[in-house]
Amino acid sequence: MKHGIYYSYWEHEWSAKFGPYVEKVAKLGFDVIEVAAHHINEYSDADLAAIKQSARDNGIILTAGIGPSRAKNLSSPDSTVRAAGKAFFEQTLTNVAKLDIKTIGGALHSYWPVDYTQPVDKVGDRARGVEGIYGIADFANDLGINLCIEVLNRFENHVLNTAAEGVAFVNDVGKSNVKVMLDTFHMNIEEDSFGDAIRTAGPLLGHFHTGESNRRVPGKGRIPWHEVGLALRKIHYTGVVVMEPFVKTGGTIGSDIRVWRDLTDGADEAKMDEDARNSLAFSRFVLGG
Template identity: 50%
Template sequence: MKYGIYFAYWEKEWNADQKQYIAKVKELGFDILEISCAMLKNISMQELTSLKKEAEDQGIILTAGYGPNAQENLGSDNPEIVRNAISFYTDILKKLEFLGIHTLGGGIYSYWPVDYSKPIHKAEDWERSVANVRTVGRIAQDCGVDYCLEVLNRFEGYLINTCAECKAFVEQVDVPSVKIMLDTFHMNIEEDNMTEAILLAGSRLGHFHVGENNRRVPGKGGFPWYEIGMALRAIGYQGNIVMEPFVRSGGTVGSDIKIWRDLSCGAAMEQLDQDARNSVAFLRNVFSGPNSDYNSVLL
């Protein structure tokens, strides 16, 4: 398994300069930096090339995540919005192909965060989304990108809330590049048992996000990380483990994620870096197998 972190751990804006974090995550002991597709919308070829070169020079793998807005909703009943969404994903996937990014994950079958002041028509939106994800999934496959559908909690999404729902959705789409994405934060809210959900995903699991129940880095909350690692090993998962902690309030990131207090406890950037360094060492140890010492890395 390869271990990574989402850039927004340090940032308050989705479209921030993310290239600056490539060298940082390498120095902190990560294999992967996950970027947001928000930065790719209006990026120049020069900037794309520079981003790609920096990742190659540092030996860092890039993955991508995204929460599409309402105008990029593949489950919409508005044909114009669907056309815009397919055009958007086509452009993004070609950019990911150029960058050598092989994983895109998020609520990329609907939109995020959901506006619950509007009526919800889950069954109808499901059918439209399946058909349109099938179209985009084939484009992703041609670009060498795994199109990973993130299971979201009920407060952030309504279409896919459990691994069982995601597995059924992926089976209906029936395109090899379209896979399941699980996130421990969301699983803790919706799944009866997190390890059983991982086992259910099995070979269809394409991407895995980790973060504590309190949205801090793994090791600073209450999750059963050893058991989670056992489940991942049981299904033979060899993919990416990307932590997605959110600890800073403010900006569009803090607003969208609903971080209304400083979860970092006033930490300076140096402390955030040290927490990330300790956390990835902790995960490598705990997920490595039965010979690992669960308590050998203290956060």
């Protein structure tokens, strides 16, 4: 098991440059950095080559996260939007591959965060989402990339809220590089049991996010980490565990994640780093790896 952190922990915008964080997370002892793929198409080939080299030099593996915008929604009832989504993913995956990234996770099958002022068509969105992911799976596979479909809580997305729904979706897609992704923050809201949910995903679990119930770093709250660790061991999970703490207010990240109070306790960057380092030690101890 490898351990990583989403660089957005330190940032306010998904568009923030992620290159400088490769060395930082290596110094903190992580194996992996997760970067936001939302704006990767704005990076030049030279930028991407430099980041790839920096990852090699620092012994860091990259993974990618994405919350597709409404205009790039693979499950939209509007076929023009679905086509734009497909084109966006093909370009994004092509650039993601330039960083040797093998895992991209998030609400790939939909858009994020969902606008609930509009009526919701769960059945239709799910069916179009299965088709949309099926339609990009081989493209991703040819680049060696797994598509990890994140199960989110009801307030952020309606298509997949439980591990069981995630497994059924991935089975319907039926492509070996399309996997289920779970996140302890969302599981805490939706699942009856953390252990059962992880065991339900079993061999289909392709990526795993961690965070407390208020998205502080793992170890600061009341998620049953021992139960989570036992279940990950039980299913012989050998993938990546990426902590995804969101503790800062402000910017698009603060607004998308609904961070309306300072959860850093006034931390400066050195204290933020120390919290991440301590949480990594906690995560390795309790989850393994």
